[in-house]
Amino acid sequence: MAYENNDKKFVAVVNRKHPLPIILNALAHAAFGMSGKGPHVGRLLDYPNQATGFSAKVDESPFIILEAKNSSQLQTLVSVAMDSTHVAYNVFTTSMIGRSADAQMTATQAAAGEGLDFVVVVLFGPREDIEPLTKRFSLFKG
Secondary structure, three states: OOOOOOOEEEEEEEEOOOOHHHHHHHHHHHHHHHHHHOOOOOOEEEEEOOOOOOEEEEEOOOEEEEEEOOHHHHHHHHHHHHHOOOOEEEEEEHHHOOOOHHHHHHHHHHOOHHHOOEEEEEEEEEHHHHHHHHOOOEEOOO
16 A cells, blocks of 8 residues: 655664664654754644544654664765755764763764764655655665
């Protein structure tokens, strides 16, 4: 079954060299952080359920999770995404793991480009702009 609402999509590319708990933590932070990237990133829909009374918010766009072999591939992906005017991006690096948010921000600010270890890159944008950036990555197998 093909998903119909796929003119835009989210794609997360994870660094498979990291343990799954770190990847999941990084993915949650980076994906949630996309909500701060502007009003045109995603479109949340309400999914209420009458039988139980719950209500969920889920984005209309597909969310695909791919894997990279290493941090270098993710760093390259970020540099290409930065040049795109139609693609929003967010990242999570190991410098964002620490005792406090202040320590994490200080470590991230001070890290040299080559010293950054990328765990996750999340992209959002038109399918025709996202797919060329992510075609070299395979589906994440966990």
